[in-house]
Amino acid sequence: MIRLSSVSHQIDGAKILSNISANIPKGQVTALIGPNGAGKSTLLSLIARLQGLEQGSISIDDLDVVTTPSDELARKLAILTQSNSITARLRVRELVAFGRFPHHKGRPNHKDLERIEEAIEQFDLGDLADKFLDEVSGGQRQKAFVAMAYAQDTDYLLLDEPLNNLDMASARNLMRNLTELAAQTGKTIVIVLHEINYAALYANWIMVLKQGQLIANGPAKEILTPQIIADTFGIEVTIHEIDGKTLVMHYG
Amino acid sequence: MTKGWAIALFLLALGTLASLLIGVIDLSQDEIWQDGEALSILIISRLPRTIAILLTGASMAVAGLIMQMIVANKFVEPMTSGSGQSAALGVLIATFLFPASSLFVKMAIACLVSLAGTAGFLALIRKLPAHQPLMVPLVGLAYGGVIGAIVTFIAFHTELMQYLETWFNGEFSGILQGRYELLWLAGLLTMLAYLTADQFAILGLGKNVSINLGLNYKHITRLGLAIVSLITAMTVVTVGIIPFVGLVVPNIVSRWLGDNLRKTLPITAILGATLVLLSDLVGRIVRHPFEIPVGTIFGITGTCIFLWLLYVPARSKPQKTKPSMSGTAS
Numbered sequence: 001m002i003r004l005s006s007v008s009h010q011i012d013g014a015k016i017l018s019n020i021s022a023n024i025p026k027g028q029v030t031a032l033i034g035p036n037g038a039g040k041s042t043l044l045s046l047i048a049r050l051q052g053l054e055q056g057s058i059s060i061d062d063l064d065v066v067t068t069p070s071d072e073l074a075r076k077l078a079i080l081t082q083s084n085s086i087t088a089r090l091r092v093r094e095l096v097a098f099g100r101f102p103h104h105k106g107r108p109n110h111k112d113l114e115r116i117e118e119a120i121e122q123f124d125l126g127d128l129a130d131k132f133l134d135e136v137s138g139g140q141r142q143k144a145f146v147a148m149a150y151a152q153d154t155d156y157l158l159l160d161e162p163l164n165n166l167d168m169a170s171a172r173n174l175m176r177n178l179t180e181l182a183a184q185t186g187k188t189i190v191i192v193l194h195e196i197n198y199a200a201l202y203a204n205w206i207m208v209l210k211q212g213q214l215i216a217n218g219p220a221k222e223i224l225t226p227q228i229i230a231d232t233f234g235i236e237v238t239i240h241e242i243d244g245k246t247l248v249m250h251y252g
Numbered sequence: 253m254t255k256g257w258a259i260a261l262f263l264l265a266l267g268t269l270a271s272l273l274i275g276v277i278d279l280s281q282d283e284i285w286q287d288g289e290a291l292s293i294l295i296i297s298r299l300p301r302t303i304a305i306l307l308t309g310a311s312m313a314v315a316g317l318i319m320q321m322i323v324a325n326k327f328v329e330p331m332t333s334g335s336g337q338s339a340a341l342g343v344l345i346a347t348f349l350f351p352a353s354s355l356f357v358k359m360a361i362a363c364l365v366s367l368a369g370t371a372g373f374l375a376l377i378r379k380l381p382a383h384q385p386l387m388v389p390l391v392g393l394a395y396g397g398v399i400g401a402i403v404t405f406i407a408f409h410t411e412l413m414q415y416l417e418t419w420f421n422g423e424f425s426g427i428l429q430g431r432y433e434l435l436w437l438a439g440l441l442t443m444l445a446y447l448t449a450d451q452f453a454i455l456g457l458g459k460n461v462s463i464n465l466g467l468n469y470k471h472i473t474r475l476g477l478a479i480v481s482l483i484t485a486m487t488v489v490t491v492g493i494i495p496f497v498g499l500v501v502p503n504i505v506s507r508w509l510g511d512n513l514r515k516t517l518p519i520t521a522i523l524g525a526t527l528v529l530l531s532d533l534v535g536r537i538v539r540h541p542f543e544i545p546v547g548t549i550f551g552i553t554g555t556c557i558f559l560w561l562l563y564v565p566a567r568s569k570p571q572k573t574k575p576s577m578s579g580t581a582s
Contacts, residue, residue: 050460074466081460085382087324088456088511098454102466106450106514132510152465 001026002047007056009042015212016042022207022217027186029179031199034209035233040192041082044158048079060156074102078152080145082160092144093129096120099151119151122177138165146174159191175202200224200246208232224248260522267529271302274533276541296429304432305424305532306525308487309497311438313524314445314517315483316498321456322476323377325388329498330370330484333392337399338369339488340419344403348410359434359489366485369399370477422492423545424532438486441479442521449513452476456511494547496554497524503561
């Protein structure tokens, strides 16, 4: 479980997050939703110690993110941030292989190599594995980064808008892969999503942020109400059950 | 891959042999072998010079590569962005304040000033907008230029101008036994860079990925800073500034094999050594028995190669690689 207690954060005097206290359940897919500028990315990067925590505390399975050594956390939690500007020119397989670094620290064994190949397989990158990242498309590069996070094989996986640049089928397959992963291996996945129907279909738990405030946090079914969505995004929606699946109609 | 290695090592061996045999004194005459003069030329002059060239080429290429990873920009190298000029400032200060001091003391001061100068460059570029990568080398050139001007100014007022040429225009003709051994330390630092190659490659994936993979970002950056500054200072003190090696060589290797440093760092070192060696040989041959400084020759060839790199986009070759574990297991 990820425990957030009284987390606040400011950047250059502007309040990004104010007094967030919440628990994110273990072994579930949690969707983090909210309008642009709600503080979703900041919250993820605080959980993953990419930014220093100013106020409050965050722990992951009782490991405090501030005091736990970074290399220990790297075996507990992986994060994929939204934009990745990289200087190094790497092949897809080499990038995925770096996901294993927290485990082998430079001396990969056959288990590491197996996991790398499995990640490449899982995200359908076999044909691209020997290409350089600057030779593949934006969506393919995005998949390679997700595969790298997968190869890291941590209990917790945080993904900030991983569906960016992905085509319809790739986006759906990625969401399916992640849901299966959580169901089969008990991994906890926290994912920032903009398409609310992906949250409706694949997430068990939803956390809603708006202007740095926690609006709601709970089981998906309880959160996806026309009221909460109207309060958060300021748009009218209707919610339907079709073949046992929830559909949020927000077009029109 | 193995074929590439074989070619690289063959060229290096050929160049090394040529470097031992080519010089002002012709070693092919039988008489100088009989009185042992040839042997002493080899031991006192040719061998030290050749070793110095190899160490300088390899370590400067690697220093350039490490600097590119820590500043996240492919267009910088220590000799043109302040580290080299700061090292020259260090030797100048040492020469002025402690004229009788040993080479070791001079080098220590050069190392300290170079560290400070490189740290200053890192601090300067941290404030630059991330979306304009070409600002970084431009700021580097200006920063290096300012420090270079300060060096010239001080040298002018302290009547030490005659030394400037030896620091600013690198050459190997003055290398003799007993005057190059500090470069072995640069070689050791290059080995250290190889031992931490994975960490430097991860730095090249950005700060977020580095922290995510459990790296101590600050420590690795500082280690890189130290390796770059010290290699630069040792090179400037013993042979002088040789520009472009640290810029051109890592970029050629990156184009060809990428930046998985565990795999490419040794090749970067070998290519750096080979190119500097060939430049020095050309400098020795063109106006024989006079010499053209290696920095001049490398400056011309380096600029041409660099322009080619800028204008010819990397083209993906048709994939012929076997679906093997290459790149992960190595």
